Amino acid sequence: MRIFNFSPGPAVMPLPVLEKAAKELVSYGDSGMSVMEMSHRGKAYMEIQSAAESLLRGLMNIPQNYKVLFMQGGATQQFSAVPLNLCVNGKADYIVTGSFAKKAAQEAQRYIKVNVAASSEDGNFTYIPDEFNLSANADYVHYTANNTIYGTRFASVPKTGGVPLVTDMSSSILSEVFDISKFALIYAGAQKNIAPAGVTIVILREELIGHALPVTPHMLNYKTHADEDSLHNTPPCYSIYMMKLVLEWLKEQGGVPALQKMNEEKAKLLYDQIDESKIFSNPVAPRDRSLMNVIFVTGNENLDKKFVKEAAAAGLSTLAGHRSVGGMRASIYNAMPLEGVKALVGFMKKFETENK
Amino acid sequence: MRIFNFSPGPAVMPLPVLEKAAKELVSYGDSGMSVMEMSHRGKAYMEIQSAAESLLRGLMNIPQNYKVLFMQGGATQQFSAVPLNLCVNGKADYIVTGSFAKKAAQEAQRYIKVNVAASSEDGNFTYIPDEFNLSANADYVHYTANNTIYGTRFASVPKTGGVPLVTDMSSSILSEVFDISKFALIYAGAQKNIAPAGVTIVILREELIGHALPVTPHMLNYKTHADEDSLHNTPPCYSIYMMKLVLEWLKEQGGVPALQKMNEEKAKLLYDQIDESKIFSNPVAPRDRSLMNVIFVTGNENLDKKFVKEAAAAGLSTLAGHRSVGGMRASIYNAMPLEGVKALVGFMKKFETENK
Numbered sequence: 215m216r217i218f219n220f221s222p223g224p225a226v227m228p229l230p231v232l233e234k235a236a237k238e239l240v241s242y243g244d245s246g247m248s249v250m251e252m253s254h255r256g257k258a259y260m261e262i263q264s265a266a267e268s269l270l271r272g273l274m275n276i277p278q279n280y281k282v283l284f285m286q287g288g289a290t291q292q293f294s295a296v297p298l299n300l301c302v303n304g305k306a307d308y309i310v311t312g313s314f315a316k317k318a319a320q321e322a323q324r325y326i327k328v329n330v331a332a333s334s335e336d337g338n339f340t341y342i343p344d345e346f347n348l349s350a351n352a353d354y355v356h357y358t359a360n361n362t363i364y365g366t367r368f369a370s371v372p373k374t375g376g377v378p379l380v381t382d383m384s385s386s387i388l389s390e391v392f393d394i395s396k397f398a399l400i401y402a403g404a405q406k407n408i409a410p411a412g413v414t415i416v417i418l419r420e421e422l423i424g425h426a427l428p429v430t431p432h433m434l435n436y437k438t439h440a441d442e443d444s445l446h447n448t449p450p451c452y453s454i455y456m457m458k459l460v461l462e463w464l465k466e467q468g469g470v471p472a473l474q475k476m477n478e479e480k481a482k483l484l485y486d487q488i489d490e491s492k493i494f495s496n497p498v499a500p501r502d503r504s505l506m507n508v509i510f511v512t513g514n515e516n517l518d519k520k521f522v523k524e525a526a527a528a529g530l531s532t533l534a535g536h537r538s539v540g541g542m543r544a545s546i547y548n549a550m551p552l553e554g555v556k557a558l559v560g561f562m563k564k565f566e567t568e569n570k
Numbered sequence: 571m572r573i574f575n576f577s578p579g580p581a582v583m584p585l586p587v588l589e590k591a592a593k594e595l596v597s598y599g600d601s602g603m604s605v606m607e608m609s610h611r612g613k614a615y616m617e618i619q620s621a622a623e624s625l626l627r628g629l630m631n632i633p634q635n636y637k638v639l640f641m642q643g644g645a646t647q648q649f650s651a652v653p654l655n656l657c658v659n660g661k662a663d664y665i666v667t668g669s670f671a672k673k674a675a676q677e678a679q680r681y682i683k684v685n686v687a688a689s690s691e692d693g694n695f696t697y698i699p700d701e702f703n704l705s706a707n708a709d710y711v712h713y714t715a716n717n718t719i720y721g722t723r724f725a726s727v728p729k730t731g732g733v734p735l736v737t738d739m740s741s742s743i744l745s746e747v748f749d750i751s752k753f754a755l756i757y758a759g760a761q762k763n764i765a766p767a768g769v770t771i772v773i774l775r776e777e778l779i780g781h782a783l784p785v786t787p788h789m790l791n792y793k794t795h796a797d798e799d800s801l802h803n804t805p806p807c808y809s810i811y812m813m814k815l816v817l818e819w820l821k822e823q824g825g826v827p828a829l830q831k832m833n834e835e836k837a838k839l840l841y842d843q844i845d846e847s848k849i850f851s852n853p854v855a856p857r858d859r860s861l862m863n864v865i866f867v868t869g870n871e872n873l874d875k876k877f878v879k880e881a882a883a884a885g886l887s888t889l890a891g892h893r894s895v896g897g898m899r900a901s902i903y904n905a906m907p908l909e910g911v912k913a914l915v916g917f918m919k920k921f922e923t924e925n926k
Contacts, residue, residue: 217602221609224807232596232604239592240585246573246887248588250766250812253577253888286642286768287789290803294787321788405804410606412642412768412806429785431650432677433643447646448761450768450806451580456606531602532609 218554221532222545223406231459249455254448269461283416284444288403289384293321298430307331307352312339312361339364341499354378360386363536365509366502371396390474407547409457412450480546480555481505487559511541574910577888578901579762587815605811610804625817639772640800644759645740649677654786663687663708668695668717695720697855710734716742719892721865722858727752746830763903765813768806836902836911837861843915867897
């Protein structure tokens with residue numbers, strides 16, 4: 215029996231992808247072995263990794279002068295890798311819109327001078343600032359495209375006046391159309407919209423490679439991975455294989471534009487229900503509301519707990535909000551079907567009737 | 571159809587483990603979701619990770635004053651993490667017995683003073699040195715327990731006179747009994763004897779934690795992972811789940827002593843066949859021969875290629891030696907069944923008759 219899983223990450227994956235993976239887990243194609251057992255230098259596996267990269271390039275429309283790297287360590291490891299690799303003048307601007315954005319800035323500060331160009335911490339990260347105090351000669355501007363914990367997102371890409379733009383896209387990559395040419399570097403842990411945890415995607419302009427600080431560990435240097443097509447050492451092969459299956463599925467659905475349309479429909483259903491409700495509310499400024507992570511609270515901690523518990527019993531799982539926000543959070547990534555959101559909306563209506 | 575897979579890593583996994591994983595891939599127990607989809611902060615996943623650690627502690631008899639960490643980036647990332655974390659006096663001794671040992675020393679040299687205490691590079695790494703030129707006040711001595719590429723291993727643990735001993739155990743962990751108390755730190759990429767690629771195991775004495783150099787990236791600092799039970803950020807959950815299944819299987823087989831006996835039997839079968847052969851030979855000093863990676867060459871490149879090709883056609887896969895050694899290599903990790911080795915020995919006999 216499958217349930218509807220609203221986990222913020224690792225998160226729901228497409229059922230046909232899981233079914234396919236299960237079917238070929240013991241023996242992949244005519245290889246006579248599992249993908250988990252394949253040498254990463256062998257033809258069968260290298261074809262999988264190469265297909266995953268091609269699919270990603272096609273789906274995101276990644277220009278030719280960008281490299282795609284498959285790394286490890288999650289977005290958190292990129293918090294170090296970004297300043298270590300991109301630092302030429304020794305300073306960068308950070309837009310702080312949530313816990314992860316703040317952690318990224320704190321880690322960067324260990325290597326370079328960080329200017330907080332804007333922060334919404336004063337409002338408990340319930341909004342996205344629209345004015346940025348950018349510094350002169352910054353190596354880059356860093357922002358978090360979607361804030362998983364606070365349920366906010368940048369509705370448009372920040373303008374930096376030509377300064378390279380770096381974004382943590384972990385919770386919105388492939389969920390809406392982005393013009394990649396606006397970015398110098400995009401990174402994303404895979405475990406929300408792409409694949410099981412274990413692989414980190416880095417997409418960056420080629421000219422940014424090769425300028426790492428001398429203290430950069432070899433495995434955090436983008437050049438190490440770019441020079442050897444992400445096969446410098448054993449990559450997280452099975453996660454990359456699962457990514458390939460997810461990207462094939464995504465293509466079958468009509469690609470990112472079709473998914474974006476579906477994601478907007480799913481989010482609207484939920485936000486409309488919240489806005490019509492007399493017991494639920496969403497603290498986020500409407501124009502900054504996330505399409506991926508929908509926050510709702512009753513204002514009564516016990517009632518929130520009751521909701522989460524009864525929802526779980528009804529097959530709607532992992533709806534508790536992050537401890538720093540409280541209440542509920544429904545994460546509705548690409549793989550969450552419309553029927554899952556409809557089931558949640560139905561449950562919210564029923565709960566409201568029973569608890570008003 | 572399954573074949574016998576002699577890949578050096580990622581490598582063969584136990585068939586019952588793969589079958590179990592396939593069966594519960596779409597929905598784990600009564601959770602209604604795949605392990606790949608579970609929040610790493612949820613009860614179901616945390617129980618898996620905790621069970622994996624307990625099993626590892628039991629099977630390796632890890633003392634209480636050691637921490638077990640699940641990290642990412644493979645052994646290669648540990649080449650940086652070890653000197654960054656263990657450096658107090660700023661120098662360390664490295665015993666260089668293969669390419670990976672050499673890479674570890676080279677990476678350490680970027681952060682600390684490295685003394686090569688011994689090297690077998692003069693003999694193309696076909697033997698293990700038995701005298702070490704240890705330096706005074708070294709922070710640690712580093713060695714590679716088993717050399718995957720060259721088919722050698724340390725038959726006994728090097729004596730360091732009290733200096734902390736660090737080992738890369740990627741290709742021999744859990745294949746033979748080690749007295750953990752002899753080591754300060756053990757690290758191992760999982761993709762040979764433990765799990766699919768993506769998780770790195772670090773076992774270290776607690777007192778070594780907390781002395782990292784200031785330039786250490788947060789994710790490479792052992793303290794980051796020790797303080798949060800390897801849940802600082804999203805771990806490679808599915809690889810850790812697979813590790814748990816492999817460790818359960820290993821326990822059912824009778825644990826490490828039973829596996830060691832089986833590994834010795836498998837290796838003896840192969841080495842005996844090579845030593846009796848008139849066309850195959852093994853370049854390694856007999857006392858230093860690996861139990862995990864068995865090298866054999868004909869001395870004729872074309873004949874080697876013919877062997878690899880015909881073996882593959884007979885369902886004996888991935889037997890080509892590493893490009894720096896040539897010839898053949900049969901990697902016979904824990905999960906390679908005795909019948910696989912018997913099939914290989916049978917094929918070698920047949921090939922010799924046909925090609926003498």
